[in-house]
């Protein structure tokens with residue numbers, strides 16, 4: 001507060017002035033005051049600060065009412081030494097940096113946000129206009145920047161390469177990213193060059209497929225200090241693979257704990273459908289079904305074929321059932337705008 005630092009009860013005699021940045025002024029005795037600017041250190045012995053607008057001054061004499069301690073910020077008022085202000089693993093935003101500076105820190109140990117690029121394969125996959133009958137519009141690439149950002153990564157680049165394995169090699173050889181997502185080319189067909197290309201480059205395969213539907217032809221590779229995640233070409237299968245492999249990878253690289261699966265209440269009709277779907281798979285696969293929460297229960301969004309996204313635009317997560325899952329669990333989508 002701009003005003004007077006006073007000592008003891010009124011009246012006071014003004015004996016000097018102290019401004020922000022000044023060295024600490026001489027101690028005040030009871031009945032003395034100094035003019036003070038906001039940000040200046042009150043002199044030892046000051047018991048309150050009286051704002052100008054609440055003071056009456058005549059020559060060096062000052063009157064007013066000052067409650068003990070008013071308008072004086074105490075050292076340690078915000079945090080005491082040794083108190084944890086931000087837990088390890090927190091994602092830092094601009095306010096954390098302000099707080100760190102306020103704490104007097106010059107450096108903080110951080111993990112950088114993993115950088116991610118995507119390689120879109122498929123001679124039939126086009127990025128513009130209405131596709132011809134032998135073509136399909138890329139429905140995976142446009143999802144990836146937002147999904148990566150909401151899962152804690154920094155999306156950098158998207159490269160369509162048709163079916164040219166050489167371009168995948170070139171992208172990987174010049175890699176600058178922590179994670180490269182490759183869509184398509186992951187199954188067993190003649191154009192499915194992902195595994196042969198990565199193997200010939202000397203990458204180490206960590207996961208060769210995942211027992212889930214949709215999205216089983218997904219893979220994880222380690223190459224030097226980068227990871228490659230193979231996402232199947234079918235759009236909903238790619239989304240499932242992103243949730244299954246890419247999200248935990250981003251969590252781990254970002255120093256965050258892995259997300260658990262909690263059993264959740266399910267709408268009766270949807271539960272029956274999920275159980276039928278799971279039984280059809282003979283318990284061999286985990287079923288991931290896009291769903292949303294309605295009245296506290298998971299409900300189907302429909303239109304959930306592995307080549308479709310129509311239902312998933314309304315989904316807030318996957319209902320998960322199958323081996324190792326107790327009941328039916330909910331895995332929320334971090335990019336979902338709807339609040340659960």
Ligand SMILES: Nc1nc2c(c(=O)[nH]1)N[C@H]1C(S)=C(S)[C@@H](COP(=O)(O)OP(=O)(O)OC[C@H]3O[C@@H](n4cnc5c(N)ncnc54)[C@H](O)[C@@H]3O)O[C@H]1N2
Nearest residue numbers: 122136137138139140184185186187188217232233234237
């Ligand atoms: N013999 C087998 N064949 C297939 C199997 C299998 O187990 N044995 N699995 C099937 C499943 S399930 C999937 S999923 C696909 C995955 O194949 P790929 O990852 O190699 O993907 P593609 O063959 O390139 O494409 C599959 C499908 O998706 C279309 N596609 C591709 N990229 C995009 C894109 N960016 N946007 C929209 N659509 C895309 C593509 O035209 C194909 O129709 O393998 C099955 N086969």
Ligand code: MOO
Nearest residue numbers: 214215216237306
């Ligand atoms: O994984 Mo494919 O997922 O069913 O289209």
